[in-house]
Amino acid sequence: MEPLCIIPCGKKKIWDKQADVGPVAAREAYIGTFHRLCETYADHFKLDWVVLSAKHGFLLPKDIVPENYDLTFNQKSDQIVTGDFLANQVKNKRLDIFSRIIVLTGRKYKPFISAAFSSTNPEIAYPLEGCKGIGQMQQRLKTAVANDTPIHPGY
Template structure:
């Protein structure tokens, strides 16, 4: 079974540190601790992973992020990528080829992933049930250091 890991983007971005850097690959855009731990986990256990961004949708590591933004799926904003666009990206980027999805986020992302992928996908969310970001980070760090997926 082919697995795709889906990781969150994050509030801290490369432009916070290097303001005038310009467009960067998605893999270099997000620099926050939680994102970096999710990415390390995804890279350790799953060769295929994407970043889910409220502005840009599903970003493959080599996709370009043009510049800084501050947007979350929990914001109320017209700038949030529409569900229809997410579903189109899933088709266009052939993400629907993956039957098993490992989503490294909290519960607020579950309906977004379910709606954009549609039925027929096995969605695993190993961080659900954590008591907050600190516990999530601890679980990710431990899984990577021990070489055992959650």
Template sequence: MKKRLCITPCGAAKIWDKHPELGGVQAKDAYISPFGTACHTYADIFFEHWVILSAKHGFLFPTDIVPGNYDLAFNSGSPDVITVEALKQQAAEKGLDVFEEIVVVAGKKHIKVVQQVFGANRAYRFPLQGCRGIGYMLQKLNDAIQQNKEIEGE
């Protein structure tokens, strides 16, 4: 069996939007959008190893601490977006470069970044590819979670 890593997105909605008084929280608790929450739940159920990919902080293990609120996306064009080179270094430092299969449970912008970081010599799966929007992605994730059945896919 291949050693697999699931990569999920963070999300724009964060715990500090509802509770600005909070300090740092674990990454798995920081991102509270329905889509981000569904991605993290899916990853937690079906994968032994998973991380959250943040445009600001890079690869976050679920228990890594996110210090506070931020608003940054990979397609924003901001100079504050983490670079592919920094992500490659993080992947090596965090031991993420040892996985044979990378499963990206996210949209197109995350897929592109992940492929740039890990290169062509990996097996990739994109279970949400082909969905026509975030609503369809969310439905697919929720169905998989309810049925306790991993999404087949590309």
């Protein structure tokens, strides 16, 4: 079985361009450059993927995002999903079937991902860890797709 790829949501969303668009699938909701590069990477290497959102938790590509929001894991807010909420989603969305996880996010997501998968104990890889910033992360993703050379382990 291929690994599950976890990608970040991002601040820029479809409603920033089309305010009256209404609810949309997660695949359409997030339009920021980094998110799109992560999604392109996952699709290119034929990986199942989910978005990790501070507000909604794990979103499958077809899950509906009802409206615009501005919430990040860096904020202090009681609206941010908890580790327990994420762990329940792992079971309910059948993400517990994956024995390997590829995480294409920054450091701030790491404790949430660890908490979410603590009971299933998959192998978790962070191939963008060690990058010196978002620009280097984006370049690594672009190069991997352009050269058809994955950055995730086990390939």
